Amino acid sequence: MKYFALLTKLGENLLAQATALGTKIELTHMAVGDGGGKLPTPDTNQTKLVKEQRRAAINTLFIDEQNKNQIVAEQIIPEKDGGWWIREIGLFDKDGNLVAVANCPETYKPQLAEGSGRTQSIRMVLIVSHTESVTLKIDPSVVLATREFVDSSVQKGIEEHEKSRKHPDASTTVKGFVQLADTLSADNTKAITPKLATEINQRATNAQTTANTANTNATNANNNANGRVPSTRKVNNKPLSTDINLTASDVGAYDKSESDNRFQPKGNYLPSGYSYSKSESDNKYQQKGNYAPAGDYATNAALNNGLALKFDKTNISQTAGSSTVHVMSQDAATKYFQPKGDYLKVGDHGIGTKVGFYDVAALTPENPFGGTGATKMVSPPHNTAYQASIYWTQGGNLRLAGFTISPGGTKSAVSEFYSTTNAKTDHNGQLNVSSIAGLSDCKVGIPLPWPQATAPVGYLVCNGQSFNKAAYPLLAQAYPSGVLPDLRSEFIRGLDAGRNVDIGRAVLSAQSDTIQNITGSFKIHRAIVDSFSGAFSSGGDANRGNSTSGDDVGKIVNFNTSDSVRTSTETRPRNIAFLYIVRAA
Known part of the structure; x- marks a missing residue:
């Protein structure tokens, strides 16, 4: 048999002692191990596992219902634990003694962090002759339940509860269960809830309030009926059974239109003694509606004929032209005519005037x-x-x-005019005065490679020399120290600026020449080196001091890169020499 479990000698002694003395063994923990990398064989002499990986409280401990001599112990390993193989199992009592040991099929327990976590159930079955000598008790606060254990426990609890709740329904003569109801119905087999009792009480209160209101309304109706107006009574010959709308004629009054025709408006009348008779009024005033259009008056024929020739705004022109019936507005005249005295006078240094004061x-x-x-x-x-x-x-x-x-201010002013006679020109032939020295197509301060041995006018050689910052303010902005870099026989390298290739460099910092390290080694013993190539060459033989034979001779090997490449006192690329200069401004 390849996989099995057995009691250790210590476990057998503890069980025999418990049986003889009437005491019990209290099994509390289970451990798993990887067997040291291979499947172990359980041994009764073991007091520990070959290589223990995890020990924890037992999850379940019970006697098999099918075989009363079998004790079943189970432990659950959660997802977070693992990262090792399981090949051996150990069962321990409360004192840490290894009571039983077993091996099992090799299985890998992954960790959740590995991306394939799972819950692992480990079970050991022991056959003993006296199961009553083993305490079947676990601590529920320190174990991890399996789904099967939970389902079993829940089902068992449901069955127990089901047995406890099978009671007869209650009646008026027999005790039993009563179903509750929270809505009104004709069913008299259910009891009301507090909610339904509150609703019934509120309905009764509302009914009482409604009855009281109806009683009050009936009393008021009876009281009002005692002094009521007979239905045959009329107002201005109109029955009281409908709404009554009275007009001015119903009460013997004038309506608005009648009043307007009969009475003078308030304040619009003549004082007593100053009125005209109808004939006097007709002869004195124009009749209503018989008048001339607005703006014109009743005049004689001569005046009417003269009005036909009247002059209005349409005859005012805003532009110059040749019309004989229009006049020009002041605005147009101002635009088209020279103001008085504002013209070129003959002899006042006008056309043909000689130079003078x-x-x-x-x-x-x-x-x-x-x-x-x-x-x-x-x-x-x-x-x-x-x-x-x-x-x-x-x-x-x-x-x-x-x-x-102005008076009291500057007495004179000079406006300068530049030409090629008093100002420099740039390479494009444009004037280049001091006020635009910085506005050139060549920025002051940029090192320029110049193909001559001397600098042109307006430029300085980058040879480490100092310059006058007051004389060259723009150059001083580029080189605040007042000293130009010495670029003779130097290469210019781009600033690292965070690329991390040439770390720790600042602008204008110098760097010495270097070469990448070349290393190598070899060892020759009792060998003949008969050919060399490249940078290697023979340096002759080297006899060993303890040589006992003629062929025990060493070789000297020389390494010189000049044998295969060009060499000099520095490391450099191919290049062309220019003179570095900067603009002096």
Whole structure:
């Protein structure tokens, strides 16, 4: 038999002692192990498992109903425990003694964290001669129940409860179960609930209130009937059986239309003694409805004919033209005509005027720059031979291209004009003055490779030299230290900036040359090396000090990379030399 369980010698002695003394063995725990990696054979001399993995309280302990000499012990291993194989089982008493041991088919108990967790049930069956010597008791607070155990316990409880509730129905003469009802019905075999009792009481209260209201209404009706008006009575010959609507004629009064025709409106009348008779009124006033259209009057024929020639707004023109029946509005005249005195005068440095100084009135078209007060001395530019215009004012204001000269303020202003004679040009031939030095297509501070041995005008060589930050403010923004980097015989490398290839570097930091490490080793003993290649070469023979034979000779092997590649005093790639320069601005 490959798989079996047996009592250990310690377990047999404990059971025999309990039987002889009338005491009991209290089995409390079960353990499982992996047998040290292989299936073990249970041994009566064992006092522990070969390799225990888990020990916990017994889940179920009972006597088999089919065989009264068999004790069944069961333990449940939850999903969270595992990660090992189960090949052996041990049963322990409350003192930790190994009472029984068994092996079982190999099974792997996974952990839930491994992605395939499951609940594992382990059961051991022992055959003993005196089951009464074993305490069949477990602690329900420390065990994990299986679904089968729970279902069995629930079914057993249901059966017990079913037996306890089979009682006869109650009647007026016999005790028993009574069914409750919470709605009114004609069934007299059920008892009412407190809810139904409350509802019945509320219905009775509502009925009493309704009866009281009806009684009060009946009393009031009787009292009112004693002083009622007979049904034959009428108002203004209209029966009382319907609603009565009275008109003005019903009470002998005028309605509104009659009143309007009979009476003068309040306040609209003549004082006593100042009225006209009908004939006087007809001769004095225009009859109602017989009047001329609004805006015209009853006039003689000459006036009516003259009104046909009247002049209205349609004859006012807003534009210039050749009409002989229209006039121009003030707005149009202002737009189309030169104001009085606002025109080019002959001889006032107009067309054909010679260059010179003239007194010019303020705020006139002759003064192209405007101004207020006093007179001006003007020398307007005549042709390209003249580079400036001169304006002079006394006591007034003068505005020149954004400059204002006023009394008590600046006495003169100079507006500079640049040309190729007084300003530098860039490589495109455009003027390049100091105010636009930074607005170039070459940013100040960028190292530029220059194909000449010396720097051009306006540039400095990147040779580690210091520069005047006041003279070159834009260059000082790029190099706040006032010192240019020395880029002679140097390669420029991109800043790491978080790529983690060239870690720990700052802008403008220098780095020495290096080479990746080359390592290797070999050992030769009693061997002949007869050929070399690449960087390896022979260094001759090397005799061993304790040599006893002629062939016990070592070899010297040299390693030199110059035998196969170009070498120098530094490590570098192929390159072309340029002179690094920067703009000086």
